[in-house]
Amino acid sequence: MNSVEFTYELISKYETLTGQSLSTEDLGLYLTEILDRKGEALFELQLTKKQAARICYEFIKYALKLKDRDWEDASKLKDIYDCKVCANPIAQCYVRRVIAPLKDDLFGGDEIISKEETKKITDNVMALAQ
Amino acid sequence: MGYDNLFPDRIEEDGRFDQFENGKVLAGKQKNKLPAMGWNSWNAFGSGNTEALTKVMADKIVELGLDKLGYEYVILDDGCYKPERVDGKLSNEEVKFPSGFKALSDYVHDKGLKFGMYNDIGTNLCAGAQVGTCGYEDVDAKSYLEWGVDFLKVDNCYYPFDNATFSNAENARFTFAPNIKAIKVDGFEYKVASDGKITGDLARLEDDHVTFLGTYDGTGPDASPVGPRSSELLFDIFSDSDKVVSLNVLYATGKKEGIGEWLQVAVSDSFFYDDLLKETENEESYEWSQDIKISLSRGNNKLRLMNHRRQENTLNSYARLLKELKKLDPDKDIYYSACEWGKTQPHNWGYKVCDSWRILNDITFRVGSDGDPGHGAWIEDYTTSVTTQYNKAVIMDEFSGLDKGWNDPDMLMIGMDGLTKTQNKTHMAMWCMMNSPLMLGVDLRRVSKGDEIYNIIANEDLISINQDKLGIQAKRVFSSLSQDDPSKEYIRDIDRVDILKKNLSDGKLAISFINLSLKDNNEEYAVTLHDFNPKGFQKYMVKDVYTKEEVLNDKDVLMVKGLKACDNKTFILTPVD
Numbered sequence: 001m002n003s004v005e006f007t008y009e010l011i012s013k014y015e016t017l018t019g020q021s022l023s024t025e026d027l028g029l030y031l032t033e034i035l036d037r038k039g040e041a042l043f044e045l046q047l048t049k050k051q052a053a054r055i056c057y058e059f060i061k062y063a064l065k066l067k068d069r070d071w072e073d074a075s076k077l078k079d080i081y082d083c084k085v086c087a088n089p090i091a092q093c094y095v096r097r098v099i100a101p102l103k104d105d106l107f108g109g110d111e112i113i114s115k116e117e118t119k120k121i122t123d124n125v126m127a128l129a130q
Numbered sequence: 131m132g133y134d135n136l137f138p139d140r141i142e143e144d145g146r147f148d149q150f151e152n153g154k155v156l157a158g159k160q161k162n163k164l165p166a167m168g169w170n171s172w173n174a175f176g177s178g179n180t181e182a183l184t185k186v187m188a189d190k191i192v193e194l195g196l197d198k199l200g201y202e203y204v205i206l207d208d209g210c211y212k213p214e215r216v217d218g219k220l221s222n223e224e225v226k227f228p229s230g231f232k233a234l235s236d237y238v239h240d241k242g243l244k245f246g247m248y249n250d251i252g253t254n255l256c257a258g259a260q261v262g263t264c265g266y267e268d269v270d271a272k273s274y275l276e277w278g279v280d281f282l283k284v285d286n287c288y289y290p291f292d293n294a295t296f297s298n299a300e301n302a303r304f305t306f307a308p309n310i311k312a313i314k315v316d317g318f319e320y321k322v323a324s325d326g327k328i329t330g331d332l333a334r335l336e337d338d339h340v341t342f343l344g345t346y347d348g349t350g351p352d353a354s355p356v357g358p359r360s361s362e363l364l365f366d367i368f369s370d371s372d373k374v375v376s377l378n379v380l381y382a383t384g385k386k387e388g389i390g391e392w393l394q395v396a397v398s399d400s401f402f403y404d405d406l407l408k409e410t411e412n413e414e415s416y417e418w419s420q421d422i423k424i425s426l427s428r429g430n431n432k433l434r435l436m437n438h439r440r441q442e443n444t445l446n447s448y449a450r451l452l453k454e455l456k457k458l459d460p461d462k463d464i465y466y467s468a469c470e471w472g473k474t475q476p477h478n479w480g481y482k483v484c485d486s487w488r489i490l491n492d493i494t495f496r497v498g499s500d501g502d503p504g505h506g507a508w509i510e511d512y513t514t515s516v517t518t519q520y521n522k523a524v525i526m527d528e529f530s531g532l533d534k535g536w537n538d539p540d541m542l543m544i545g546m547d548g549l550t551k552t553q554n555k556t557h558m559a560m561w562c563m564m565n566s567p568l569m570l571g572v573d574l575r576r577v578s579k580g581d582e583i584y585n586i587i588a589n590e591d592l593i594s595i596n597q598d599k600l601g602i603q604a605k606r607v608f609s610s611l612s613q614d615d616p617s618k619e620y621i622r623d624i625d626r627v628d629i630l631k632k633n634l635s636d637g638k639l640a641i642s643f644i645n646l647s648l649k650d651n652n653e654e655y656a657v658t659l660h661d662f663n664p665k666g667f668q669k670y671m672v673k674d675v676y677t678k679e680e681v682l683n684d685k686d687v688l689m690v691k692g693l694k695a696c697d698n699k700t701f702i703l704t705p706v707d
Contacts, residue, residue, distance in 0.1 A: 091496075
């Protein structure tokens with residue numbers, strides 16, 4: 001699965017769950033860019049956990065309109081500071097129990113997401129929508 | 131002018147570690163610039179910055195009169211390019227920046243302001259776009275000049291010649307020497323354990339071998355910036371005549387922080403080897419290298435085995451872009467801000483090509499967006515707080531100056547959630563005293579003349595301290611937790627009071643008493659003023675930069691009693707005849 005497919009998966013599940021469709025404005029600039037640029041190498045790469053966190057975070061923020069939560073103990077994840085642009089998304093997905101860390105003190109941002117994990121993650125995001 | 135198959139360049143002599151302290155700049159870099167002042171999009175809007183938002187920010191800078199106070203640069207940070215090059219060139223992201231960069235640059239210039247942009251010495255930008263300048267320095271220099279860019283902030287993600295953020299961790303093979311057990315010079319064997327000497331405190335002897343021959347990674351807050359930040363392995367070799375001999379090294383390679391594949395060999399300052407060695411089976415498998423020819427002089431010779439490529443590669447990469455800019459327009463002065471987060475100890479080499487250099491990883495990882503101010507902290511884990519950045523920058527005054535450039539503890543977080551009014555006030559005072567660049571990161575639509583944020587960022591006295599033409603960063607002359615030299619000790623416990631002294635032009639001084647603690651402090655703190663004046667006792671008019679009250683001081687002592695938590699008292703002293 002790549003970024004484009006994962007984004008479509010979230011959108012599809014949301015629209016099925018709520019009966020509402022999402023506009024470009026609802027998705028925000030980053031997710032819109034992913035969909036607009038499907039076919040570009042960056043978004044065709046296999047989906048990593050940290051990229052999934054970025055996409056989930058943008059969805060939570062713009063489509064679900066939920067505000068950031070406090071990081072709580074997210075900073076205990078040793079690799080959270082490895083990625084400037086995904087640190088906060090990782091923290092938000094961690095505190096909201098959307099994406100489980102690889103280990104107690106390691107998020108595992110470079111791990112490739114499996115199909116089973118994709119289902120679990122997207123279900124967790126949908127749980128926030130209800 | 132791409133790097134050959136992405137392999138590190140040969141380093142010219144003027145870019146070598148041995149030349150870092152010679153004070154010479156490279157590639158026509160212009161000196162004598164004060165710290166930059168302006169607005170940068172990253173803390174305010176992250177990757178979500180747009181052309182429309184940038185124009186509004188430019189409008190607001192003028193409307194609020196911030197331009198009259200010195201805020202002149204309007205800088206687009208990451209998130210403005212298409213994710214891939216178009217015909218090999220950088221291109222604007224058309225949804226967010228529909229008019230293109232030239233049009234936006236013209237808009238900013240028409241406001242009397244200057245225009246800045248962002249890129250990266252690696253292959254990709256930090257947010258992922260595959261448009262880093264690596265191998266495209268000539269193409270990108272042309273684009274930036276065509277767009278009328280006045281400021282370039284250049285990051286270090288995806289850097290192929292070190293294990294930088296998002297880079298392959300195995301790139302450390304370029305920036306660390308292999309582990310070394312022994313050498314043979316002209317057939318005579320020398321063991322590292324008994325015959326070798328290690329310089330600096332990074333490398334160490336483990337059992338019978340030396341490891342970590344390289345340079346400290348300065349990205350995180352653990353290591354001090356002061357003192358030797360890299361290590362060499364030295365051998366004293368006596369020769370009965372001038373001759374060329376063979377050197378062989380008993381080594382084992384790795385591809386991680388501390389154990390690499392790249393070895394530099396020199397005798398004093400003459401280089402004889404600067405390349406990869408053949409990879410060994412693993413980190414425990416030692417083998418003898420091929421013959422490396424070295425020249426010995428009659429008498430004692432200092433044989434150096436080392437790897438300074440972490441610093442040299444990065445300097446070289448920043449220099450490549452500057453050279454291309456200067457080739458196309460030698461007189462155009464673009465403010466050059468190195469954003470490699472202190473990884474390669476840029477305070478040692480940055481002055482050669484750059485005007486400022488980041489000293490640590492980012493001050494916040496919780497940047498804002500349109501409608502969200504983001505989050506800053508006074509004290510936090512890792513590098514993400516005002517005090518973490520301050521703790522390191524405050525002892526780096528020796529590396530800065532008009533003939534060099536400025537230490538950069540990252541952009542201001544004033545206006546973000548998470549910081550109180552007092553903390554914002556002190557954040558500004560610290561940055562001003564330390565001659566840090568003053569880059570606003572707030573959505574200026576939230577600021578009105580005379581409001582709390584405005585009063586902090588528009589404090590003319592503090593700005594005058596930062597922009598004083600003498601160009602000397604404050605020195606810490608006292609810390610309540612100092613055990614030795616307060617100007618050099620790396621103190622991370624914030625339960626303390628610091629006193630900073632900054633020499634200003636015309637014999638003036640700026641003195642700042644800072645309580646970093648989260649608790650109020652009721653003690654008295656004083657400095658003896660004649661200690662700061664080579665002519666001895668001097669009367670001063672002392673101005674409080676906050677109350678604007680001015681009093682005559684003829685007591686030779688400046689004292690404050692009581693400092694609230696996270697607060698500061700800062701004064702400008704003007705000599706009185």
